[in-house]
Amino acid sequence: MAKAEKGVSAKKIAQERVDILFERAKEARDEPELSARYVSLAREMAMKQRVRLAHxxxxxxxxxxxxxxxPGTNLRVRIQHGKIIYTCGICGAVTRIPLNKKTESR
Known part of the structure; x- marks a missing residue:
């Protein structure tokens, strides 16, 4: 039983740390390398502890x-054909998110 309780608390701690790292990435907007590092660390921690990232x-x-x-600095946002299209200004990667009832309610 102690192992199961330990796992749950480890995931909770990991989730808190992921949230903190994303807050720090938001604060470090002026330093793109630092904010990218915070995001990478948060992703690694979430993957290692098998914690899902919030949408x-x-x-x-x-x-x-x-x-x-x-937005406006390193992100271009467009709405086309029922999709939200994010285009990264650094690498040019495109992310398409369907615009439907589920995303509108969030």
Missing amino acids: YHRRSFCPSCHAYFI
Whole structure:
């Protein structure tokens, strides 16, 4: 039983640290390398502890280069054909998110 309780608390701690790292990435907007490093660390921690990233965290960075998105600076947002299209200004990666009832309610 102690092992199961330990695992749950480790995941909770990992989730808190992931949230802290994303906050730090948001604060370090002026330093793109530092914010990308924070995002990379948060992703590594989440993957290692098998913690899911919240949808607002998943959409706040580039899946290719891990740059923290700042709309208008390194992110272009378009709505076309029922999809939200994020284009990274650093690496040019494109992320398409369907625009349907599920995403509108979030």
